[in-house]
Amino acid sequence: MDFLQELGIRKKNFGAATGIEWTETTDQGELNIVSPVDGRHIASVYLASKQDYEKVVARAEKAFGQWREVPAPKRGEVVRQFGLQLRKYKEALGSLVSYEMGKSLQEGRGEVQEMIDICDFAVGQSRQLYGSTMVSEREQHRMYDQYHPLGVVGIISAFNFPVAVWSWNAMLAAVCGDASLWKPSTRVPLCAIAVQNILAETIRRNSLPEGLFSLVIGRGSQVGEMMLNDRRLPLISITGSTEVGRHGARQVAGRFGRTILELGGNNAIILTPDADLKMALPAIVFGAVGTAGQRCTSTRRLIIHEAIYARVRKALVKAYGGLRIGNPLDERNHVGPLIDTGAVEAFQQALRRVRQEGGRVICGGEVLTGKGYASGCYVRPAVVEAENHYAIVQEETFAPILYLIRYRGEVDEAISLHNDVVQGLSSAIFTENLREAEIFLSAVGSDCGIANVNIGTSGAEIGGAFGGEKETGGGRESGSDAWKAYMRRQTNTINYGRSLPLAQGIRFDI
Numbered sequence: 313m314d315f316l317q318e319l320g321i322r323k324k325n326f327g328a329a330t331g332i333e334w335t336e337t338t339d340q341g342e343l344n345i346v347s348p349v350d351g352r353h354i355a356s357v358y359l360a361s362k363q364d365y366e367k368v369v370a371r372a373e374k375a376f377g378q379w380r381e382v383p384a385p386k387r388g389e390v391v392r393q394f395g396l397q398l399r400k401y402k403e404a405l406g407s408l409v410s411y412e413m414g415k416s417l418q419e420g421r422g423e424v425q426e427m428i429d430i431c432d433f434a435v436g437q438s439r440q441l442y443g444s445t446m447v448s449e450r451e452q453h454r455m456y457d458q459y460h461p462l463g464v465v466g467i468i469s470a471f472n473f474p475v476a477v478w479s480w481n482a483m484l485a486a487v488c489g490d491a492s493l494w495k496p497s498t499r500v501p502l503c504a505i506a507v508q509n510i511l512a513e514t515i516r517r518n519s520l521p522e523g524l525f526s527l528v529i530g531r532g533s534q535v536g537e538m539m540l541n542d543r544r545l546p547l548i549s550i551t552g553s554t555e556v557g558r559h560g561a562r563q564v565a566g567r568f569g570r571t572i573l574e575l576g577g578n579n580a581i582i583l584t585p586d587a588d589l590k591m592a593l594p595a596i597v598f599g600a601v602g603t604a605g606q607r608c609t610s611t612r613r614l615i616i617h618e619a620i621y622a623r624v625r626k627a628l629v630k631a632y633g634g635l636r637i638g639n640p641l642d643e644r645n646h647v648g649p650l651i652d653t654g655a656v657e658a659f660q661q662a663l664r665r666v667r668q669e670g671g672r673v674i675c676g677g678e679v680l681t682g683k684g685y686a687s688g689c690y691v692r693p694a695v696v697e698a699e700n701h702y703a704i705v706q707e708e709t710f711a712p713i714l715y716l717i718r719y720r721g722e723v724d725e726a727i728s729l730h731n732d733v734v735q736g737l738s739s740a741i742f743t744e745n746l747r748e749a750e751i752f753l754s755a756v757g758s759d760c761g762i763a764n765v766n767i768g769t770s771g772a773e774i775g776g777a778f779g780g781e782k783e784t785g786g787g788r789e790s791g792s793d794a795w796k797a798y799m800r801r802q803t804n805t806i807n808y809g810r811s812l813p814l815a816q817g818i819r820f821d822i
């Protein structure tokens with residue numbers, strides 16, 4: 313495990329940092345991090361205290377005060393250097409992501425690549441924090457809007473993307489002139505510590521203020537709650553379950569703070585009779601079993617036209633039969649473990665429930681035991697025949713379960729099944745038929761934040777805005793104009809004349 317050393321992970325680690333400096337609290341309890349890969353203890357982390365949190369936020373506020381005055385392209389230069397550092401540590405960090413979280417090494421590397429990509433994107437963005445120029449209705453007036461830095465951004469991230477989601481937020485926040493404070497999932501804190509260590513080199517080289525990029529590892533019920541209720545954090549970005557987001561959104565709204573919510577998905581692929589099945593098959597299988605079904609973009613439902621249903625079902629059973637499940641650091645394996653045994657229990661529970669509701673598990677569903685599976689976190693991905701209205705199908709189970717759902721008529725029938733869930737993150741259609749594809753993308757088509765044609769539901773590029781509608785929370789992160797959420801907008805009107813005409817033609821003579 314050379315990568316642990318390379319990334320500065322010790323046997324025992326502290327739980328809060330303001331950049332280069334770490335707090336040294338040891339009396340708040342300790343997280344023992346066990347790898348889902350082999351059940352071995354990797355390292356431990358001391359939880360941060362309330363005082364640590366206070367210290368970190370105070371520093372972050374101070375750092376923001378300085379950073380907001382640094383010209384944005386210079387802020388971009390710092391992000392550029394961090395992107396270079398990430399390239400250097402890609403292999404090590406990708407391996408740690410894989411070992412601590414359990415996703416395949418390919419996907420671990422892919423996650424670090426997402427970080428590198430967002431750095432590059434943010435560097436470009438740093439010269440493009442554009443506002444608009446409007447025409448004034450009054451003579452000798454000029455009107456425009458501009459974007460100013462917002463403050464200290466709180467980032468609450470989930471276990472399934474232990475590093476990339478932080479970077480989408482933190483790198484945009486940085487070029488926008490904000491400081492950021494990260495609370496990672498307590499299931500994968502070592503990845504966050506590694507990122508902090510990589511950052512430290514860039515911070516040192518550029519003599520950046522402590523507090524610009526901070527980390528606090530603590531329980532949601534403590535640190536998470538403090539962040540939600542802290543007026544010094546004008547924006548909280550939350551990635552997690554709908555329940556976590558619902559609570560967080562309420563708390564933050566109560567103090568008129570802003571949130572970016574990136575919550576559950578119940579993503580589907582529609583297969584019409586005109587689908588190119590050769591292309592669809594790998595997209596479906598990768599979408600359903602990649603990251604062991606623990607992406608918020610994972611493919612959970614497959615809505616198949618009855619004319620091709622039997623063929624698709626057969627091809628899937630065959631493809632699932634060939635899946636290699638095992639140590640994700642071994643590149644020959646397709647599927648690694650679930651995050652912990654609780655997730656395995658949720659997987660089994662969902663399969664029990666779908667059976668009770670009348671569904672049929674047609675392959676997979678077993679918990680694997682024996683050599684190489686000692687952690688108890690490995691399962692065989694399941695394919696299940698079900699109906700869209702089943703209560704369990706309506707829920708997001710964070711595990712590799714793919715529900716096959718049949719439709720009979722035109723594409724509209726498939727779309728209405730597709731949209732008939734409470735979540736709205738990612739969606740896809742496979743068809744060679746232009747009309748079907750365009751209907752799917754039209755105003756009466758998919759109701760999701762992401763809608764793809766002849767591409768699966770997961771694996772979005774960072775250049776697009778990432779997020780979804782309905783109970784997915786409505787937030788957008790990453791590319792396109794998502795940066796605007798990290799800034800405050802100001803409309804400016806300037807009168808360069810010698811009189812004071814009022815808007816709307818109002819006369820007020822004194």
Ligand code: UN1
Pocket residue numbers: 426472473477551606607608609769770771772773
């Ligand atoms: C997530 O699961 O929280 O689109 C993020 C994807 C990845 C990001 C997923 N680029 O699957």
